[in-house]
Amino acid sequence: MEGKRPITWHELRLFPIIFWRQGVVRSTPFPFWWQLVAIAFQKPYLLYNYFVALSR
Numbered sequence: 001m002e003g004k005r006p007i008t009w010h011e012l013r014l015f016p017i018i019f020w021r022q023g024v025v026r027s028t029p030f031p032f033w034w035q036l037v038a039i040a041f042q043k044p045y046l047l048y049n050y051f052v053a054l055s056r
Helices: 009-025 029-042 044-055
Strands: none
């Protein structure tokens, strides 16, 4: 598990962009929201890595 570090302003700006592109614009928003909630509850320490993978 990675050490905790503060989230930068640049990273905070990416969250709404990812939410919009993955959760609204795409033709399959349901899997995104389902996976996001599942990761947040089951393995919250992987949430940051999930967002990093989606932003690439």
